[in-house]
Amino acid sequence: MSFSGEQHPGVQAPTPETDGFRLNHTMLRVKDPERALAFYSRVFGMRVLRRLDFEELRFSLYFLARLEADDAVPEDTGERTVWTFSQKGLLELTHNWGTEDQADFAYHDGNAEPQGFGHICFSVPDLDAAEAWFDANGVEFVKRSDQGKMKDVVFVKDVDGYWIEVVEAARLAKLGA
CATH class of the missing domain: 3.10.180.10 (2,3-Dihydroxybiphenyl 1,2-Dioxygenase, domain 1)
Known part of the structure; x- marks a missing residue:
């Protein structure tokens, strides 16, 4: 693995003691x-x-x-x-x-005041199809992909009100600076 991570203030190189952490x-x-x-x-x-x-x-x-088709999940x-x-x-x-x-x-969903936890995120192969799927299943939207300043990013809520970001990786190459 040649990529060693972006460098920003506060970032420290991993030590051998953290090998295997995930x-x-x-x-x-x-x-x-x-x-x-x-x-x-x-x-x-x-x-x-x-x-x-x-x-x-x-x-x-x-x-x-x-799960993926090749995941070997033990029965025991x-x-x-x-x-x-x-x-x-x-x-x-x-x-x-x-x-x-x-x-x-x-x-508390973490997005109301006082803010804390924000969201989890799912990557999907086709964001437009995912939005249609959410509509067909009555999922509550916070933001659709064509709304707001961040295009191509969707936010929905789960049944407890937690926010879920949904993205299509191929659409995000130019995200951020």
């Missing part, structure tokens, strides 16, 4: 796992790799991925757990039991 997953808390799982499996084609329940602590974790649950935690780019949905029964319960 980003495994991002976690979102969800009010109702059935609704959230329906959304991510139907709209984004994700599959649940592993569900882990923590009865004493009253929460469940769902690890999702967009222990082996699949190990495999899951060795992947890149997973989405973890965390359900704190009982939130689904609280009518006025909602998590």
Whole structure:
């Protein structure tokens, strides 16, 4: 690998102690796992790799991925757990039991004040087709690809109000400075 990363103030060279480190997953808390799982499996084609329940602590974790045809996912649950935690780019949905029964319960989406967390992002092969798919499935748009100052970037919301950026990589060559 010859590319060593862009250099900016604050960037430091990786040390040998970090060899093998990789980003495994991002976690979102969800009010109702059935609704959230329906959304991510139907709209984004994700599959649940592993569900882990923590009865004493009253929460469940769902690890999702967009699997490729050649992914060799182990059938054995222990082996699949190990495999899951060795992947890149997973989405973890965390359900704190009982939130689904609280009518006025909602998590902060990170985009309302005070801002913090912003969004997750999916890359798609055809942004126009993705927008049509979202329309056909009643997905709420924050911004369409032809709106705002950043063209060719879509933002939608999931069932918990989290923002999802959707991009077509081929359209982004001239993005930014």
